[in-house]
Amino acid sequence: MAEEILKTENLSKSFGATKANKNINITIHSGSVFGLAGENGSGKSTLASIICGIQKRDGGIIYKDGNEYNPANLIEANRLHVSMVVQELGVVGSLPPAINMFLGRTDEFTTGGIVNLNKMEEAANKQLKKWDLGSIPMDCMTEELSIEQRKILELARALSTDPDFLVLDEISQALSHDRREILYRFIKRFTKEGKTILMVTHDLDEMMEICDTIAVLRDGEMIETKPTSEFTINELKRKMIGREISGEYYRSDWKEEYQEEVILEVENLTVPDQLKDISFQLHKGEILGVCGLSDAGIHSLGRALFGMSERRTGKVCVKTTKALLNKPKDVIKAGGAYLSKDRDLDGLMLDASLGSNLAVPSVSDLSGRLGFLNPREVKNLAEEIKDSFEIKATGIEHIVKSLSGGNRQKVNLSRWLVKDLKFIILDCPTRGVDIGVKAYIYNILKKAKKEGIGILLISDELSETIGMSDRIMIMRDRRIAGILSRNTDFTEDKIIEVML
Amino acid sequence: MGVKMRKLKKQMILLGCIGAIFVISNMAVDGRLLTWNNMKIIITHAIFPSFVSWGMMFIFTSGLIDLSIGANILLSANIGAICAMDLGMGYFGLIGMTLISAVILEQLSVNCSVNLKIPSWISGLGMALIFEAILTFYSTIRSKTEGSSNITLVNYREMGSMPYMAIIWIIGFAAAYIIFNRSTLGLNIRAIGGNEGVAKAMGINMKKTMLSGAVVGALFIGMAAIIQESYAGKLASTSGLGSLSTIFKSLATVLLAQSFERVVSMPVGIIFSAVFVTSLFNVLTLIGVPSGTGQEMCLGAIVILCGIISHWRYKGVVK
Numbered sequence: 001m002a003e004e005i006l007k008t009e010n011l012s013k014s015f016g017a018t019k020a021n022k023n024i025n026i027t028i029h030s031g032s033v034f035g036l037a038g039e040n041g042s043g044k045s046t047l048a049s050i051i052c053g054i055q056k057r058d059g060g061i062i063y064k065d066g067n068e069y070n071p072a073n074l075i076e077a078n079r080l081h082v083s084m085v086v087q088e089l090g091v092v093g094s095l096p097p098a099i100n101m102f103l104g105r106t107d108e109f110t111t112g113g114i115v116n117l118n119k120m121e122e123a124a125n126k127q128l129k130k131w132d133l134g135s136i137p138m139d140c141m142t143e144e145l146s147i148e149q150r151k152i153l154e155l156a157r158a159l160s161t162d163p164d165f166l167v168l169d170e171i172s173q174a175l176s177h178d179r180r181e182i183l184y185r186f187i188k189r190f191t192k193e194g195k196t197i198l199m200v201t202h203d204l205d206e207m208m209e210i211c212d213t214i215a216v217l218r219d220g221e222m223i224e225t226k227p228t229s230e231f232t233i234n235e236l237k238r239k240m241i242g243r244e245i246s247g248e249y250y251r252s253d254w255k256e257e258y259q260e261e262v263i264l265e266v267e268n269l270t271v272p273d274q275l276k277d278i279s280f281q282l283h284k285g286e287i288l289g290v291c292g293l294s295d296a297g298i299h300s301l302g303r304a305l306f307g308m309s310e311r312r313t314g315k316v317c318v319k320t321t322k323a324l325l326n327k328p329k330d331v332i333k334a335g336g337a338y339l340s341k342d343r344d345l346d347g348l349m350l351d352a353s354l355g356s357n358l359a360v361p362s363v364s365d366l367s368g369r370l371g372f373l374n375p376r377e378v379k380n381l382a383e384e385i386k387d388s389f390e391i392k393a394t395g396i397e398h399i400v401k402s403l404s405g406g407n408r409q410k411v412n413l414s415r416w417l418v419k420d421l422k423f424i425i426l427d428c429p430t431r432g433v434d435i436g437v438k439a440y441i442y443n444i445l446k447k448a449k450k451e452g453i454g455i456l457l458i459s460d461e462l463s464e465t466i467g468m469s470d471r472i473m474i475m476r477d478r479r480i481a482g483i484l485s486r487n488t489d490f491t492e493d494k495i496i497e498v499m500l
Numbered sequence: 501m502g503v504k505m506r507k508l509k510k511q512m513i514l515l516g517c518i519g520a521i522f523v524i525s526n527m528a529v530d531g532r533l534l535t536w537n538n539m540k541i542i543i544t545h546a547i548f549p550s551f552v553s554w555g556m557m558f559i560f561t562s563g564l565i566d567l568s569i570g571a572n573i574l575l576s577a578n579i580g581a582i583c584a585m586d587l588g589m590g591y592f593g594l595i596g597m598t599l600i601s602a603v604i605l606e607q608l609s610v611n612c613s614v615n616l617k618i619p620s621w622i623s624g625l626g627m628a629l630i631f632e633a634i635l636t637f638y639s640t641i642r643s644k645t646e647g648s649s650n651i652t653l654v655n656y657r658e659m660g661s662m663p664y665m666a667i668i669w670i671i672g673f674a675a676a677y678i679i680f681n682r683s684t685l686g687l688n689i690r691a692i693g694g695n696e697g698v699a700k701a702m703g704i705n706m707k708k709t710m711l712s713g714a715v716v717g718a719l720f721i722g723m724a725a726i727i728q729e730s731y732a733g734k735l736a737s738t739s740g741l742g743s744l745s746t747i748f749k750s751l752a753t754v755l756l757a758q759s760f761e762r763v764v765s766m767p768v769g770i771i772f773s774a775v776f777v778t779s780l781f782n783v784l785t786l787i788g789v790p791s792g793t794g795q796e797m798c799l800g801a802i803v804i805l806c807g808i809i810s811h812w813r814y815k816g817v818v819k
Contacts (some may be wrong), residue, residue, distance in 0.1 A: 054701065075703030086701075092694035094761075095687065103691055104702030106684045114682045139504050141762070 004066070005030045005165055005196050006051065011060035013046055020046040022220045023060070028213075030164075031194045033187060035211030035228070037204070037240055039434040040406035041392070043220040044200045048167045051198065052084040053077035064165070075104060083163035085154045085171050093143030098124040100142050101157045127156045131186050134179070146295070147342060148179050155183075166190065169200045170405075173431045176460045177499070178293040184210065202434045204233055205463070216240055241436055249439050250467025251446065256486040258286035258470050262319040263423045263454040264336075266305065269314035274300035276479045278314070282423060282454040287445065289469030290458040293499050297478035298458050299341055302427040305456070306331050306338035318422070335422035337361070339412055339429055341458075347412045348400050355382035355396030358415045365419070381418070389414035390440070406437030417444060423454035430464060442468060466490050474498040510763045518776060525779070529786040533779070542782050544662065546774040547669045548731070551724035552750035553757065553770040554676040558686075558717035559610070560754065561693040561766075562710045567624035568609045569721055569750075570743035571631035576601035577725035577735045578635055581651045594656050595726060602722030603715055605631060610714040614707055628743055635737040650734045660730025672723060676767040679716055689713045745796075752777050752802050777802065 004027055011024040020043045028034045036044040049055040051062065053071030062069045064080060071077035074084065091100045098121040102108065109120045121138045128136060133156055136149050145153065151174040158166060172180050187197055187210060201207050207214060208228055215225040216239040223239050264282040269275055275297050282288050292298045303309050305316055307327040316325045318334045325331045331338065340346035349357055359366070359378045366377050382396040391410050393403060400408060409429065416424060429445075430438045445455060445468060459465045465472050472484045474495060482498040484490060526533040552569065559566050579601040583593030605627075613623040643649035658664050680686040688709045691699040700706060729735055738746075756777065757769030764772070780802060784795050 073703065074701050090695060090698055092691045092698050094694035095690055099687055099691075100698075103687070103698070104704050106687050110684055114678060115684060115687060117682065139507075 003030050004028070005064065006069075006198075007063040008047075008051075009061045009063075011047070011050065011062065012058045013043075013050060013055065014058055019220045021050070021057075024217075024222050026215055026222070026225060028165075028196060028198065030196055031191050032212040033191055033197045033199055033210050035207045035214040036198065036200045036217060037207060037214055037236060038217035039240055039436050040202075040404035042217040042240070042434075044217055045169055046220075047217070048084065048169050048198060048200055049086075051077075051165075052082055052167055054084070054086070078161040078163070081162060081164045082167070083158040083161045083165075084167040084169065085151070085158045086169050091142045091150050091153060094141060096121075096138060096140065097136055097142050097145065097153050098138050100153060101127065101160055103157075123160075124156070127160050128152075131156070131159055131189070132182070133186060134182055146299070148175050151175060152179065152182075155186075164195045165198070166195065167198045167200070170202065170432055172201055172203060172206060173428075173460075176293055176296075176298075177291075177462060177496070180206075180460075202432065202438070203461070204236055204435060208233055208236070237435055240434070249435075250442060250464075254486060254490070256470045258449075258454075259284040259452065264305075264325075264456075265315070265317050265319045267315040269301075269304060269312070269316060271300060271304050271309045271312050274309065274478060275304055276477075278304075278480055280473060280480065280483070281319070282456055284422075284454055285449050285452045286471070287449055287455045287457050287469045289465035289472040290456060290475065291460070291462060291465045291472060291495065291499070292475035292481075295478075296475040296499070298460075298475050299427055300478070301475070302338060302340065302425050302456070302458050305425055306336075332361070335420060336424065337416035337419070337421055338425040339416070339427060341427040341431060343409060343412055343431070348408060350399075350401040352400060353396060354386065354391065354393050354398045354400055354403070354411060355379065357400050357411050358382040358385045358396070361415050361419060385414050385418055389417075389444075406433040409433050409441070410437065413441065413444065417448060421448075421453050423456070424448070425456045425458070427458040428460055429457070430459075430461070462492050462495060466492065466495070476500075507763065514760065514763050514772075518772065521776075522779065525783045529783060532786050533783060538782065538786075540662065542775060542778050543669075544665060544731070545781075546771075546778040547665050548724050548728050549750040549753045549777065550669060550770055550774040551672055551720050551727060552747055553753040553774060554672065554767060555717040555720035555724065556747075556750060556754050557676070557680065557757075557766050557770065558689060558713045558720070559606070562689045562713050563693055563696070564610055564613060564620040564710060564714065565624065566606070566609050566613075566627075566714075567621055567744060567747075568605070568627035568631060569624075570746035571628040571635075571738075572602055572605045572609070572718070572721055573725045573728065573746055574735050574737065574743055575631045575635050576605060576722055577729040578638070578651060578737075580726060581653045581729055581734070584656050585651060585653060591656055594653070594729070595659075598726050598729070599719055599722035602725060603718040606714050606718035606721065607711065610711060614710060625741065628741055632737065632739050632741070632743055636739050639737040650736050652734045653729055654733075657730045657733065659726055660728070660732070665727060665731070668723065668727065672720065673767060673771060676720065676770075677765070680767050681765055685709065685712055685716065748799055749777055749781075750774075752799070 006028045008024050008026050011021055013021040024047060036047065038044045046055060050057045053073045053076055069080065071080060092103065098117065101124045102120055106115050109116050124138060128134065133152050136145065136153055142150065151171055155171065172183055175183060191197060199211060211228050213225065214228050214231055214236065216223040216236065218240060261284040262281045263284050267279050269278040278301065290298050290301060300309065304312050307325060307330060317323060323330065323334050325334060344350060359382050362381060363373065366373055366381065379396065386393065386396060389410050392407050400411060413429060430441055448455060457465060457468060470486050472495060474481045474484065476499060484494065522534065532538060556569065576598050580594045580598030583589045583597040587593060609624055609627040612618060612627060613620040639649040659668060688704045691704060692706060692709055753770055753773040756773035757766050760769035760772065781795060784798055785791065789795055789798065
């Protein structure tokens with residue numbers, strides 16, 4: 001048995017009346033991958049944050065390498081060789097990637113008060129190369145990088161502190177198929193060197209595949225810890241939720257089924273450096289999946305269809321009315337909606353109340369003739385959405401920033417679905433949400449499909465596109481590489497073959 | 501096309517646009533813009549807003565919007581002049597005491613915001629009123645005792661004439677560029693302005709960085725005060741936030757430089773913008789727009805225009 005690298009005894013943490021962690025006892029061994037499973041709000045991220053010094057514990061003891069370990073902040077944790085890639089910390093967009101990688105440690109590259117940026121870039125590239133994480137352009141601002149590149153940058157930043165204990169909180173959900181492969185290769189290599197990973201992920205297949213040991217948290221309590229080989233995926237789900245998950249997860253049929261009527265028609269859609277000559281039709285009641293490797297252009301497609309891309313050419317129109325959709329307001333007017341992959345940045349008003357966030361898309365519908373809103377109508381709408389979509393919050397005054405990831409995504413999606421939609425563009429709708437919320441979102445999508453709403457489902461998860469789509473549009477090099485039908489072609493191998 | 505090539509292309513386009521505007525403006529004023537003497541006047545007038553803008557850059561980037569900078573300039577310039585002339589401290593008084601005063605006044609303003617947790621623009625306005633009142637109080641006493649309300653810098657005015665001004669400008673640019681782009685302090689200020697949460701998590705001491713940034717910014721503001729005092733000979737007291745008009749041109753310069761930020765870094769952008777904004781005023785004078793209200797109206801329009809350009813592609817609500 002490998003040595004114990006980290007051990008917690010009766011670790012506790014409360015936020016007001018909410019007990020996020022209750023007497024947590026875990027033991028993690030060197031050279032292993034330790035998985036933390038649990039629903040959104042179960043206390044996984046809190047536990048990870050305490051270990052990394054980002055949050056202070058209320059009680060309990062942590063030992064690292066046999067010694068009591070009590071970091072005051074992440075920097076001190078880094079000094080003790082513990083590092084973390086946080087779910088929602090991010091980077092400084094207005095600084096170059098190399099500076100982001102060594103932020104707070106720029107003194108290491110300073111001679112006579114002047115920071116040597118070339119040396120820093122070299123060190124950053126060396127770090128990426130050392131762990132085989134792929135390349136990231138260094139001669140631009142970090143805000144110009146894709147979400148995936150930024151996540152890889154955060155991983156490289158964490159690794160640059162030379163950790164022997166690394167916490168990965170929901171990192172893979174931001175990555176596409178090929179970059180996930182890079183991540184998995186890295187994890188193998190890292191643990192082979194005797195170093196340890198604490199992994200938080202909602203992708204249970206990934207967890208079963210990668211982790212040596214899994215600990216299940218529910219409502220802040222440790223439910224069970226045992227080797228992965230002793231868990232089945234259904235048992236894991238049951239332990240996480242506390243009951244059997246009823247109903248279907250993905251679609252159970254294997255038939256391409258939608259109405260003849262075309263809702264959205266796209267012809268020769270091109271955005272320089274992002275999309276080339278994209279043409280397709282979205283039918284009434286169809287779920288059209290979109291997948292591809294990183295840089296294939298799948299996320300650019302969502303933005304371009306919603307009219308958010310600059311220098312867009314080609315035609316996007318509503319087939320029946322021939323209305324052209326050039327700007328977001330055209331899409332909304334035509335009964336369309338868009339959910340961005342970056343939920344917090346592009347979707348939600350994080351510092352505003354739940355009620356304000358829920359009511360925003362419907363403000364024009366609720367306005368009177370003179371443009372005034374009736375506060376009671378706004379409140380009723382917000383409460384109706386909150387109740388019908390089971391959003392867990394203290395009330396509609398609850399600030400969105402303090403909701404869990406899954407509930408935030410429910411807010412993001414539900415406020416559009418109460419409108420009279422004809423089509424919706426969803427970019428990674430289940431990113432960062434647990435299986436309970438995932439199942440809920442899939443059921444909503446199935447219901448929306450039945451109601452005749454056309455859904456464009458852009459996803460980095462192959463299982464999701466396979467499980468939910470009528471057709472899958474596969475993109476490669478910013479073009480459509482092929483469209484597969486649910487009737488015959490839906491296998492992971494076949495999709496990857498077209499992707500490559 | 502690589503990122504570097506794209507940036508270079510943008511830089512070329514920017515230079516081309518500025519060049520084209522100058523050529524067109526020159527034609528509009530019958531060739532009086534691009535003459536050696538006129539260009540010298542433009543450069544002379546661009547130096548003061550450049551220094552103020554570099555100072556603002558170090559203060560504003562970390563999120564502190566200090567509106568007491570104008571009053572700071574007036575008060576510290578007068579303190580420097582008093583030390584140089586009345587107290588017989590010469591250049592040491594002019595340079596040393598102006599810089600020290602600028603730093604102290606800026607620290608008062610910034611500390612008031614940081615420590616008392618007041619929005620910086622509110623504490624800045626409050627401090628501006630206080631600084632203006634102190635100078636006005638002194639001017640009133642001086643007018644009774646000396647017969648003149650403002651001290652005049654009779655000697656020690658070389659720093660307000662060419663070529664010294666240009667030399668100081670070049671040194672100032674080099675210092676601003678290196679500190680902003682190549683020092684830990686500059687990078688930390690930019691990190692705080694870019695994402696406070698990340699900066700904090702990366703162990704950057706927020707308060708220390710903001711206050712240190714304000715010290716560096718104040719040194720540039722102090723230099724601006726010295727140059728202006730040396731150039732004009734005296735800086736008159738104002739009241740009722742009249743000092744704000746002192747920094748309007750510099751504000752336009754900073755906003756314009758922000759709009760160029762993706763093409764050239766801020767310290768370089770400030771040079772271009774200061775020359776550009778000063779040239780616009782020069783052109784307005786050459787075409788006969790009255791120097792009082794007419795040009796001030798244009799200044800207001802330019803500030804708004806620069807604000808629009810600086811947020812041209814910003815996808816969100818500008819607060």
